[in-house]
Amino acid sequence: MKYIIFLYLFILFPLKVSSDFSEDLKTIVNTKDCDWKCTFNYSEVTSKTIEYFPRNCEDVCAILTFNSNTDLAESELKRVFKQMHYLIGGLRIENSNITSLSFFTLIKVYDTFNFICDTCKLYHIYLIGLSIVNNSLLEDIAILQNFQFWVTPHSAYECPFQILNNTKLDTTDNTTLKDMSFLKSLKEIRSKHGKINRNVVLNIHDNYEMRRLGLDNLEELYDVLFGPFFINLENLHPEFCLTFEELLLFYEQRVLFNNIHAKYCPESKKKINGQKLCEIRSLDTLDSDCDYLLGDLVIDSYEGRYLYKLFNVIVLFGTLKIQYTKLEGTNFFYNLEYIASLNDSHPAILVRSNKYLKQLKLPNLKVDSPSLTIHVISRHKDAVVIEDNPVLFSSNMECLMYRI
Incomplete structure (x- = not known):
């Protein structure tokens, strides 16, 4: 059973790859006040070096490195690490044959494992942090949701974190995770696919307990x-x-969705980024100074006198429907930049049966490159539907100019 993602490339912070293990370990011992009796002095974990692991220590200072030389069963690792509840230093799992990280022992009262690492201002270096790279058999890192990442008061940065090129960690599925908050420090996700590739980078599916994404620092x-x-x-x-913030991030980063099985999170806020958010009930009761709209916006033959209220709108969280009007154009949407609809019953944009509509310009709505088609987030399979507008797009060339 697979538990966690991960992507073709998944990086939080760049990690220091040190050629001087002894110097790095010495720095950890000196800056963390480590007890040498509880320090593991070896640069890799193997059947030979494991004999020297401080099995009776709860707090262990080490740069634990599991690699192609690691020849221990995971059951043996679990026995050796049974008393360790705090790892102070670094954890590197690189080019190994390990299939699961479940050999770490959680503190029963708190159901956590504590990992203490940081950047030392005194020596101006990046410590090793957490690195999980090039492990072709690794398919279970669910225990990371129970890791508590700590830094000490002299720390300059958060704990370095890298998960990269682990071929079986390609998806998050069939877990009991309620969110991904164990990766709350994650700031950046990169892929390396190219323009003609449609591979899914972040694939989260069949997790029936998951209620939130929880990647609060993703930028x-x-x-x-x-x-x-x-x-x-x-x-x-x-x-x-x-x-709303997650949807705006996805929009600004031009994310495309294979599926987006989600609702809008219930929120009571009246402003987003300092700008006014209004809930749509009807155009006649809508305030005239709204920057963000929440709800399904319907413009029909009775709404013409209220269209001036839409001049300031930048973002619509909902669907846009223009139908049965006598409008000739849509200049009242001059400032509209984003549309994000989580309605699975209707397209994000529906324009139909407008006999006099000659132009449908949404000049500030973001476009995708290289197709230059407008970019909307839509749960419905058809993001944009335009039908039965007899004088709109009198030629195919004119239609292409609008790219809707």
Whole structure:
């Protein structure tokens, strides 16, 4: 059974690859006040070096490295590490044959394992942190959700963290995770797929207890070869939801979705990024100074006198429907940049049966490169539907100009 993702490339912080193990360990011992009796002095974990592991220590100072030379069964590792509840230093699992990280022992009262690492201001170096790289058999790192990552008061940065090229960690599925908050420090996800590749980078599916994403510090998602960045959110808890901030991040980063089985998270906020958020009930009762709208916006033959209220709107969290009007254009949407719809029953944009509509310009709505089609987030399989507007797009060339 697979538990956690991970991506073609998944990096939080760059890690220091040291050629001087002894110097690194000495720095850890000196800055963390380690007891030498509880220090593991070997650069890799093997059947020979494990004899010197301090089995009776709860706090262990070490740079634990599991690699191609590690020839111990995971059951043996679990016995050796039984008393260790605090690892002070670094953890590297690279080019190993390990299949699971379940050999770490959790503190029963708190159900946690404590990992203490940081950047030392005194020596101006990056300590090893956590690195899980090139492990072709590794398929279970679920215990990471129970890791508590700590830094000491002199720390300059958060704990370095890297998970990269582990071929069986390609998806998050069939878990009991309620969110991904054990990766709450994650700031960046990169892929390396290219423009013609449609591989899913972040694939979270069939996790029926998952209610939130929980990647609160995520800032960047991109493909280093300028290709599309695909996410799949599928078959999660019925109440799984995305926050407005998460949707804005996905929009700004031009994320594309295979599936987006989600609702809007219930929020009572009246402002987003200092700008006014309004819930749509009807256009006649809508305030005229709204920057963000939440709800399904319907413009029909009775709404013409209220269209001035839409001049300031930047973002619509919901669907846009323009139908049965006498409008000739849509200049009132001049400032609209984003549309994110989590409605699985209707397209994000539906324009139909407008007899006099000559142009459908949404000049500030973001576009995808290289297709130059407008970018909307839509749970419905058809993001945009335009039908029965007899004078709109009088030629195919004109239609291509609008790229809707």
